[in-house]
Every structure is written in structure tokens, then in C-alpha cells.
Amino acid sequence: MSNVKIKVISRNPEDYLRSTKRDIHKLPRNYDPSLHPLEAPREYVRALNAVKLEKVFAKPFIGCLDGHRDGVSCMAKHPNKLALLASGAFDGEIRLWDLAQRKCSRNFVAHEGWVRSICFTPSGETFTSVGDDKTIKTWKSQTQSPEDEEPVNTLLSMSVVSGITHHRNKPIFATCGEHCQLWENTRNEPIKVFKWGVDSLHHVAFNQVEYNLLASCASDRSIILYDCRESGPLRKVVMELRSNALSWNPMEAFIFTVANEDYNLYTFDVRKLNQPINIHMDHTSAVIDVDYSPTGREFVAGSYDKTVRIFESLKGHSRDVYHTKRMQRLTCVKWSLDNKYILTGSDEMNIRMWKARASEKLGVLKPRERTALNYADALKEKFANHPQIKRIARHRHVPKHIMNAQKELRTIREKSKKKEANRRAHSKPGAVPYVPERKKHIVKEDQ
Secondary structure, three states: OOOOOOOOOOHHHHOOOOOOOOOOOOOOOOOOHHHOHHHHHHHHHHHHHHHHHHHHHHEEEEEEOOOOOOEEEEEEEEEOOEEEEEEEEEEEEEEEEEEEOOOOEEEEEOOOOEEEEEEEOOOOEEEEEOOOOOOEEEEEOOOHHHHHHHHOOEEEEEOOOOOOEEEOOOOOEEEEOOOOEEEEEEOOOOEEEEOOOOEEEEEEEOOOOOOOEEEEEEEEEEEEEEEEEEEEOOOOEOOOOOEEEEEEEOOOOOOOEEEOOOEEEEEEOOOEEOOEEEEEEEEOOOOOEEEEEEOOOOEEEEEEEOEEEEEOOOEEEEEEEEOOOOOEEEEEEOOOOOEEEEEEEEEEEEEEEEEEEOOOEEEOOHHHHHHHHHHHHHHHOOOOOOOHHHHHHOOOOOOHHHHHHHHHHHHHHHHHHHHHHHHHHOOOOOOOOOOOOOOOOOEEEEE
């Protein structure tokens, strides 16, 4: 018997029936490219509208947490609870915040003078603070009775302690001041002291992937690496200007970024410290603090120029800049552990909450809404290099003092480039070598 082909019309009710009476009517679509000769121009217009709408909906500021009576000096994120934040101020007060309610849940005076740094233990049950009074105090995160307001443990250091960081899973924490010291909660004396002939250290951070690795920023413009299993420091790199803060990439164990006094941020690879793998420019004053997003793809930096900038870790320029009229010099920045929010502390006593993506809608998205947003993102990515779309996507309004400073810095850079080119043109070949930008800022590397 010969094979007989029979064509049958098959109709799926889901293709033409609405799910509810209020839903829009479904239309049949034929995606054959020959039937859509104007597909590219149509998509371009949609991409243009999408990038314009992104600017319309770009309202990153969510709210502020006010209550501190002096400038905010440091902040710490709870490792397990998204809504819990601890902050310390210049007058020695520590406040615990409920971010969901935007209210202060607890406040107490912890130190005489500055609260230099705060860090939570990995369990999140306690947190440790250090201050100008040479004490290291451990406090309970949750209190049931007035007796719990007293510190659980107090350690006395021989010198002023300016930074603290906790090991990922062991009951060990490191402090920095005159030297880098390793402590255990059960002991009154440090279990290890690392020295490398520097006056003082002002920031220290444990690696969250390679648990035993930690790094500190020193007053002699150096960045020093330590291994808590070793007896001495590992390596040191000296830069042209001082580094203020350091943050490890939570996804790539060997990558860290430092915030520098020369208005830039530098991303280093531990295995090759003779030059940074990337330089992130855009700030117009000293960068005070830096913190990575939990995905490791982006980081946020706060600067003395009163702005917060968000950088993609692989790019040299910021993707966004946040500022308000009232916000003054930034002292600390944090990226929330759900990758949605940024928290900034500044010296006019406020902690501000921002969206990590300025135009993102907060709350539940309906399926069709999510599809539309994904389609708009795909179109923006497809036409990203088109001049008109690129111009609109890059444009940011910044305060006048930032714009003037950017203009001045651009002039200085152009002048130095022109001067170097003139020297090279009027010198013997090879007398004025080409020095890569990434090597210009490193003075030396010590093993």
C-alpha cells in the first residue's frame, strides 16, 4: 500500500482564546522575514523609545534613614537578614536599622570618639565594633532584655584600631591600626601580629572565597597581602597615592578593587600585582569607599565629590552616577546582598537607600510586563552602538561643580598627553618610552 499524506488543520485554543475577559485579544502572527521588510527600522524606533523611557523612569532614590546626631562613619550588612543594617557615627553611637520599615530598631553609645569600623560574625548573632578608645567590643544583634545592651565581650588593644574584618567561617577576626592583628573571641591577646615597617594601616578586609587571605591599605600608600596561616605578610604593592578602602570580588577569589586618593579605582589580580588589570575613572575627587555587588559583576564607589558611582567590573567608566542636593561627602557605601539596593552613608548624618538599577520597577512584575521589559532590554543591547541611542543612554545630569571639575581634569590630561608627545617628537628615538596607563600609578612591588 502506498503512503498517503493527509494534511489536517490543527488549532490550539491557547493561540486564539483569551485567558480572561479583561485580557487583550490574541492576534495570529507570521514571523516569516519576507513578510516584514521594515523590521529593522521598526525595532530601532522601539529601542529608541525604550532607552528614552528608561530615562523617564530613572528615579533611583528610595529614601533616607535619619537619626544619627553626627556624621556616619561606617556600616555593616547582616550576613543572613537583608533588612538589618548596623551603622556607626563619629560621636561613638551605633544604630541598628530595619530597612523594610526604614526605622531605627536600636541605638546605643558604644565608644568614646569615632566608631571606626563594624563587622558581623558569619552567624549574624553578634557584631564587633572598634573605636578610637582602643577597645574592640562584641554586641548581640538581637536583644530581649536591658541587660543585653551591654557588650558580650570587650578586648583592649595596645594602639588605636581603625578597621576590623571577620573570617568567613572560623571564630577569628583581624584588626588594623599600627599593625595587622589576628584575634580569637576567647583570648585577650592577639594570636598573631603581622608587621611590615609601616606607620599605620587604616583598612583591612578578609577574602570571602579564599578564607585565609586578607589585605590591608597602609599609610605609606601601599596595599599589603597576608595569609593568616603564615607568620608574616606575603606581598606588598606601593602606589603613587594612598588607597582608602579595599573590596574583594565575591565571585573571583583573586580579584580585588581599591579606592584611591587620585580619584580612580584600581582592580588588581593577586597573582600579578605589578600593574592593575583595570583602572576605573570618572570621580572628580578622592574615592573614599568601595563595595562589590554579590554577583561580582559590578561595584559601587562613594567619593569626596558628593557622588555615588556604579561601575561594571570589566569597564573603565561608570554606568551610573547618583547625587542629591543635600548629600555631602560620602564616608561609606554598601551593596545589599539581594543585588537590588545600594546604601550610602555621608557626613551630614544620613544613610540613603538607592536602587541598584535606577529605572527598575520595585515589586511584583506580571508575566506580560516582564516579557515586555526583557524585549526592551534585548533591543537596547542590539542597538547599543547606534549614535543616537548611545548618546541618550550615556547622558547623565550632574551638579555644576562636578561638570566643571570633569572639564578641568580633561584639560589636565590632554595637556600632559600633548607635552609627552612633544617631548617624544623632539628627543632621540626611544629616549621617551611609552609607559602604559596601568603602569604609571605603581611605584614598586615587594615580595
